[in-house]
Amino acid sequence: MKKFLMFLLVAMLALVLVACTTTKDDGAEKDKKKETEKDDGKTEEVAEDDEKADEKILYMNNGEEPTSFDPSVGFNAVSWSSLNNLMEGLTRLSEDHLAVEATAEKIDISEDGLTYTFTIREGAKWSNGDPVVAGDFVFAWRHMLDPETASPAAFLAYFIEGAEAYNNGEGKVEDVAIEAPNEKTFVVKLTSPNEAFLNIITNPSFFPINEKVATADPKWFTEAETFVGNGPFKLASWDHDVNLVFEKNENYWDADKVKLDKVHWAMVADTTTAYQMYQANELDVSGIPPELAEQLKDDDEARFDDEAGLYFYRFNTSMEPFTNTKIRRAFGLAVNQEEIVEFITKNGEKPAHGFVTYGFIGPDGKEFRDSVGDLVKFNPDEAKKLLEEGMKEEGYTELPKITLTYSTSESHQNIAEALQGAFKKVLDVDVELQNVEGGVFLAEQKEFKYQMSRSSFLHDYADPVNALESFITDSPMNRTTWSNAEYDKLIADIKNETDEEKRWELLKKADELLMAEMPVFPIYFYNQSTLEKPGVSGILRHPVGYIDLKYADKN
Amino acid sequence: MAKYIVKRFLMMIATIFIISTLTFFLMHSLPGSPFDEERTSNPTIQANLEKFYKLDQPIGVQYVYYLKSIVTFDFGPSIKKPNDTVNNLLARGFPISFELGIITMLVAVVSGIILGTFAALRHNGIIDYFAMAFAVVGISVPNFVLATLLIQQVAVNWELLPTATWSSPLHMILPTLALATGPTAIIARLTRASMLEVLTQDYIKMARAKGLSPVRIVVRHALRNALMPVVTIMGTMLAGILTGTFVIEQIFAIPGMGKYFVESINNRDYPVIMGSTVFYSAFLVFMLFLVDMVYGFLDPRIKLHKKEGEV
Numbered sequence A: 001m002k003k004f005l006m007f008l009l010v011a012m013l014a015l016v017l018v019a020c021t022t023t024k025d026d027g028a029e030k031d032k033k034k035e036t037e038k039d040d041g042k043t044e045e046v047a048e049d050d051e052k053a054d055e056k057i058l059y060m061n062n063g064e065e066p067t068s069f070d071p072s073v074g075f076n077a078v079s080w081s082s083l084n085n086l087m088e089g090l091t092r093l094s095e096d097h098l099a100v101e102a103t104a105e106k107i108d109i110s111e112d113g114l115t116y117t118f119t120i121r122e123g124a125k126w127s128n129g130d131p132v133v134a135g136d137f138v139f140a141w142r143h144m145l146d147p148e149t150a151s152p153a154a155f156l157a158y159f160i161e162g163a164e165a166y167n168n169g170e171g172k173v174e175d176v177a178i179e180a181p182n183e184k185t186f187v188v189k190l191t192s193p194n195e196a197f198l199n200i201i202t203n204p205s206f207f208p209i210n211e212k213v214a215t216a217d218p219k220w221f222t223e224a225e226t227f228v229g230n231g232p233f234k235l236a237s238w239d240h241d242v243n244l245v246f247e248k249n250e251n252y253w254d255a256d257k258v259k260l261d262k263v264h265w266a267m268v269a270d271t272t273t274a275y276q277m278y279q280a281n282e283l284d285v286s287g288i289p290p291e292l293a294e295q296l297k298d299d300d301e302a303r304f305d306d307e308a309g310l311y312f313y314r315f316n317t318s319m320e321p322f323t324n325t326k327i328r329r330a331f332g333l334a335v336n337q338e339e340i341v342e343f344i345t346k347n348g349e350k351p352a353h354g355f356v357t358y359g360f361i362g363p364d365g366k367e368f369r370d371s372v373g374d375l376v377k378f379n380p381d382e383a384k385k386l387l388e389e390g391m392k393e394e395g396y397t398e399l400p401k402i403t404l405t406y407s408t409s410e411s412h413q414n415i416a417e418a419l420q421g422a423f424k425k426v427l428d429v430d431v432e433l434q435n436v437e438g439g440v441f442l443a444e445q446k447e448f449k450y451q452m453s454r455s456s457f458l459h460d461y462a463d464p465v466n467a468l469e470s471f472i473t474d475s476p477m478n479r480t481t482w483s484n485a486e487y488d489k490l491i492a493d494i495k496n497e498t499d500e501e502k503r504w505e506l507l508k509k510a511d512e513l514l515m516a517e518m519p520v521f522p523i524y525f526y527n528q529s530t531l532e533k534p535g536v537s538g539i540l541r542h543p544v545g546y547i548d549l550k551y552a553d554k555n
Numbered sequence B: 001m002a003k004y005i006v007k008r009f010l011m012m013i014a015t016i017f018i019i020s021t022l023t024f025f026l027m028h029s030l031p032g033s034p035f036d037e038e039r040t041s042n043p044t045i046q047a048n049l050e051k052f053y054k055l056d057q058p059i060g061v062q063y064v065y066y067l068k069s070i071v072t073f074d075f076g077p078s079i080k081k082p083n084d085t086v087n088n089l090l091a092r093g094f095p096i097s098f099e100l101g102i103i104t105m106l107v108a109v110v111s112g113i114i115l116g117t118f119a120a121l122r123h124n125g126i127i128d129y130f131a132m133a134f135a136v137v138g139i140s141v142p143n144f145v146l147a148t149l150l151i152q153q154v155a156v157n158w159e160l161l162p163t164a165t166w167s168s169p170l171h172m173i174l175p176t177l178a179l180a181t182g183p184t185a186i187i188a189r190l191t192r193a194s195m196l197e198v199l200t201q202d203y204i205k206m207a208r209a210k211g212l213s214p215v216r217i218v219v220r221h222a223l224r225n226a227l228m229p230v231v232t233i234m235g236t237m238l239a240g241i242l243t244g245t246f247v248i249e250q251i252f253a254i255p256g257m258g259k260y261f262v263e264s265i266n267n268r269d270y271p272v273i274m275g276s277t278v279f280y281s282a283f284l285v286f287m288l289f290l291v292d293m294v295y296g297f298l299d300p301r302i303k304l305h306k307k308e309g310e311v
Helices: A002-038 A042-052 A077-086 A134-145 A154-159 A163-167 A211-216 A271-279 A290-296 A325-333 A337-345 A368-372 A380-394 A410-427 A438-446 A464-471 A485-496 A500-517 B002-029 B043-052 B059-072 B086-121 B126-140 B143-157 B169-199 B202-209 B214-226 B228-242 B246-251 B258-267 B270-298 B306-310
Strands: A057-061 A091-093 A099-101 A104-109 A115-120 A178-182 A185-189 A233-239 A243-248 A262-266 A285-287 A302-315 A402-407 A431-436 A452-458 A520-532
Touching (some): A115 A134, A134 A154, A134 A163, A134 A178, A154 A163, A154 B043, A163 B043, A271 A285, A271 A290, A325 A410, A325 A500, A325 A520, A337 A410, A380 A410, A410 A431, A410 A452, A431 A438, A485 A500, B002 B059, B086 B214, B086 B228, B086 B270, B143 B246, B169 B214, B169 B228, B202 B214, B246 B258, B258 B270
Parallel strands (some): A402 A431
Antiparallel strands (some): A091 A099, A115 A185, A233 A243
């Protein structure tokens, strides 16, 4: 028997070994191939080895494969993180989150605030050496607005004369008011004055596209070999679903300011794994996994930056009992935002007491949020009183059944349960919780099927009006059925007001009115929480915007 | 034999057709669309996108397009990853999932059979207890727990192996271990159970009485019969593991195709749902077909073709 066992053991071991060695060889061969492919030639390889010692390589995580490097199509954070560093628009956000000249060196705005004339910078070049010309912007913006492109970003350009008509198929491309009278001049005409225009065009969908390259190869953006950008970095390699490597772009007009030699982007979707890679020094920057938030929030390497956007709840103002403003307010005031941030989310977020987020500075130099003050604040006595009054107004002896709906996720559930507890404790109302799959949730919320449901908002551009305009009558972002003529007029006035101070006053009024009527109530403002290794510096994170590595350094 | 294969092949086609038709209509009966997002829902933009992906057409027309895409095996571009066609995603993801799956299955089958056989031969002995304790742990500890634990201990604390990604043979060790433990345990238990049963059979006693060597008895007579149940589950297990496992791929950031199954449904990415479902079902059906073939080889009593048996 023993002999047999030995035989079996040896046989199996041999099998395992054979299996392992063949696969290992396969792997090794593949790796070698990749290396030689990358370095075309041995001399280069040696040279690279010598340099490696003092090369600055930043290891980042993008979470997943960017959806598209066609700037008109990749309309999401996973694409923007790369695009914002590989390409550059007419303007770029500065350290103070302001839109400043970038590819354009001079910007002239007409008296009426409608016509913008950009002068393209003399030294602006593409990574293949071509000069960046005004025609590249015309080409790119027309590409974005072309209905055939089906760009999800196109609505951002509706401020431009003729843009909406062309995008919805009614107008012609020639009627879009963008033109290049000469190689270095780019002129845009807007439908109405817009304070935020220079900010809006920092979005990657307004980046130029090298017309020569794109006409010759319409799929230029799909591979590293064919990608041509005009940003601080160039795309050195792109192993789809695996990683991206950027190299400093020597052709960039401001290349002297760029300190990193390379940026390596992993695509690790799991936040815990990313954190473990960070611990093992395989990443220089990582997010904070939600389950470790409490433990890591006071860590020296943790940092929190504002993000313009908020977590909030919507009432359906056509469904009882939320047809009544007082009852809506009662529910809003029963919620203690401070407690939710401190005990539930635990990620250093700021509690929200209004709809407009932090990060917007008015003409008086003051933070918008601070000058408006707390519009919704936990007040159990007031909440009880309002509920009683509201019930009297409606003639209720008992409240109709209330269901609170959220989309499947642990964090949404935790907040929903906290709200349920608060409504019971403060108002003595039993609220039923309903958990719905994400896709179904969004579809049904838009069909007004929920009495009370969770929501979130992230800014498309840095202006308070972007958040507030969501709630004008019938806006696709409204989703509450709430309609208020005074509010609609306020938003229209804001959009036409050219006087900064008056406009700011109107914005404040709109935030106040929205919170007084309370078709929605705020919970907390988003932030960006990250871990950064000591020695890493200069990574710009804007409240509205895209991660910027132009000034990043690693020592 | 040839006739049988042709018949089975036709049945495979029919099965795949039924599965994909069901998937198509189930998928479209789900509320929500690929363009339902929190932030953008401008009607013009939505219309442009729907037109681009032919989602503005009536469902019957979409079904015809879709049948055409199955026959030509060209599912068009993904909605959420417009850079790639579905074929591209599958062509990129499948080899990696396949690689991980094959290594895992090899480890699981080899170690599972060894463990199971030894446990049966040493019934109620230390080896048996050890093997079965391992099996219970292996089956009950979910692989994602094991995966995170392995990364934390082996990669982060001991710094022996890299944490994640799929770039060298060293990177493959941890995901393989995490993924193989469950199947190893299942195979070990099955092998042990059927081995115990087989060992009490008369023909084993007969073989012993004839004075055959123990090795010959176990390998030629016992194991061959004991492996039937193992082969039965291997078909589905293989198809499942080879086409990617979402959780392990997610945790180790392995660019396989496991994530497309899960994410495409969450995202309502219709072309990817259809492409991955058709691909997966074709693969599964093919595996089951292979298993039937192996049956015939292992147990000559199972006739693949009835008429042949009758003659």
